[in-house]
Every structure is written in structure tokens, then in C-alpha cells.
Amino acid sequence: MSTVNPKTAGSETRRGPGGLAHLLPRTADLTRRQFAQISALARSVCGLNLHSRKRELVKARLHKRLRQLQLDSFDEYLDYLRSDASADELVAMLDALVTNVTSFFRHVEQFEYLVGVVLPRKIAGAAESGRRLRIWSAGCSTGEEAYSIAIAVAETVPHIGAWDVAILATALSTGVLRRASDGVYTAERLRPIPLHLRGKYFTRVQARPKELYRVRENIRPLVHFRRLNLMGLWPMRGTFDVIFCRNVMIYFDKATQDRLIERLREVLAPGGTVFVGHSESLTNPDRGFRYVRPAIYEKP
Ligand SMILES: C[S@@+](CC[C@H](N)C(=O)[O-])C[C@H]1O[C@@H](n2cnc3c(N)ncnc32)[C@H](O)[C@@H]1O
Numbered sequence: 381m382s383t384v385n386p387k388t389a390g391s392e393t394r395r396g397p398g399g400l401a402h403l404l405p406r407t408a409d410l411t412r413r414q415f416a417q418i419s420a421l422a423r424s425v426c427g428l429n430l431h432s433r434k435r436e437l438v439k440a441r442l443h444k445r446l447r448q449l450q451l452d453s454f455d456e457y458l459d460y461l462r463s464d465a466s467a468d469e470l471v472a473m474l475d476a477l478v479t480n481v482t483s484f485f486r487h488v489e490q491f492e493y494l495v496g497v498v499l500p501r502k503i504a505g506a507a508e509s510g511r512r513l514r515i516w517s518a519g520c521s522t523g524e525e526a527y528s529i530a531i532a533v534a535e536t537v538p539h540i541g542a543w544d545v546a547i548l549a550t551a552l553s554t555g556v557l558r559r560a561s562d563g564v565y566t567a568e569r570l571r572p573i574p575l576h577l578r579g580k581y582f583t584r585v586q587a588r589p590k591e592l593y594r595v596r597e598n599i600r601p602l603v604h605f606r607r608l609n610l611m612g613l614w615p616m617r618g619t620f621d622v623i624f625c626r627n628v629m630i631y632f633d634k635a636t637q638d639r640l641i642e643r644l645r646e647v648l649a650p651g652g653t654v655f656v657g658h659s660e661s662l663t664n665p666d667r668g669f670r671y672v673r674p675a676i677y678e679k680p
Pocket of ligand 1 (some may be wrong): 478525
């Protein structure tokens, strides 16, 4: 019977004849110090709040970047980040760290409120305030939120051609924005959309191997995708009637949330509506908004 030498057992497994482990990519360690530097960077650039319990998640998400750049350690990666004057790698890092989970008509009761209360009020006031509608999807991810808004508007506003409608959709990540402006989704992703609306606003562009659908031109021009860091400058002029800023603030620390909420208030028209995620609040503490119903607020 052969005995196993614990000192060499690992290397035998990695390199031994017939073993495949040496073909697998090595995983660089992410030390506390390296994690602290990465999270300080993410916090200062885009307000991201990376708790120490997210160390493994950060390591897993950034490991792919290390492999693509053929770097062996997170120290090398940090050096690379600092020396990259174009800041392209910083954007790629944030792309990898930000969560982009979303879906069509997510939190459907908010869309019911948009269609049942907000838009009818806007339509009723059009004679006075004009046929102009501005909506911002702040943190739009892959576009499902913005196109859901566009469908809701197209279904509710009569003679939409006579209106000046613009839905601004912004996100931090360039990768998701590319997908958002392509507007191509799998049949699976379209599932939350009622069947009759799927046919009206999407067209099938591929049957196999995956069934793919593209947003139709009857709503596509209503949506304008732009890259925007919510922590940076906001170049848009004028105010919004409605802002969707859902499931974005939860990733920020308290000070960043406070600053963001104050700025959202500034760009919202009086009487305008804000939709947030279900674990986000605009009235606790008081921040100058009126609570309407869960995750729905108005500017008095
Ligand atoms: C979880 S997704 C939410 C998507 C959508 N609002 C929803 O609720 O389904 C988070 C979004 O926030 C955006 N985001 C996170 N931090 C940001 C920042 N500092 N500036 C701009 N967008 C940011 C991401 O790009 C992503 O699109």
C-alpha cells in the first residue's frame, strides 16, 4: 500500500500525470488590505457600499478581470487600475461589481399606479401644462424598466404622437447599457409582459437556438439610454414628471443615499412621483417627500 506525503500531495494532484487540475485557472487571493483598497475606490467613485462580508463575492467577480488581463495577483490588478489614465479598467471593475438584476414590469403595482393615477393626472392637466412628459429610469440596468415604462405610456397616453415624450434611462455599466440599447431579449425574459403586449411591442428576430425578440420601433424612440454615474455630474436640463430609482440606493452608504435623494428632489417637478425599491425609503427620515403608498412618493 502506498503512503501519501502531505507536503507533496497537493502538487501531485495539481501536476501529476493524468491530473487536470493544472489546466484550471489559479484563483488569486484577495487579502483584507486589497479588499479595503478596492472597496474604498468603489465607494469614492460611485458610492458603492461593499461590506467586508462581500469579500468573496468581489473576489469571484474580479477574478475574471484578472484572467482577462493575465494578471496573477490583486496587487498587480490594483497597480494596473492606478496606472490606467483612461479609467477604462475602473469602468470595467465597476461593471463587474454592480448588481444588475432586473425584469420587465418588476414591482407591477408601481406600474399600475403609473397607468392608473400618474399618467391620467398628467393627461388631464395637459391643457394647462402642455403635452410634455419626462420620465427618468435612474439605474436602468439592461433596459427592462425603461421599456416597461414606454409600454405603459404608449398604452395610456392617447394620440401619443401629439406629445413630447422622453424616457431617459441611465446606468453606470457600459456593458448593460449596450444590451439595453440593443433591446433584444429572450422569450424567457419577456414572460412578465402580458401576451397581447408582447406581440404589439416586440418582434421575433431569431427562433433558434434561442428564441429572441427585439423592441419594436413603436416604443424604441421614446427611450434614450445614457451612461451616468449617479455620484457624478448630471448634465440633463429641466425637471422630470416621474423618476424610477429602484433597487439602486440599497447598494449605497447612508451619506451617499442622502445626497442622492436630495438631488432627485431637485430634478423632480413639483407634484412629481418617485418610485423606489421596496427596501428603500424617502420619508424615514423626512427628506421633503410625501409618502403615497409603499415605495411610491411625491414631491409636494
Ligand atoms: C439592481 S439594478 C436595478 C435595475 C432596475 N432599476 C430595477 O429595479 O429592476 C441596479 C442598477 O443601478 C445602477 N447603478 C449602481 N450604482 C450606480 C451609480 N453610482 N451610478 C449610476 N447607476 C448605478 C447599475 O448600473 C444598475 O443598472
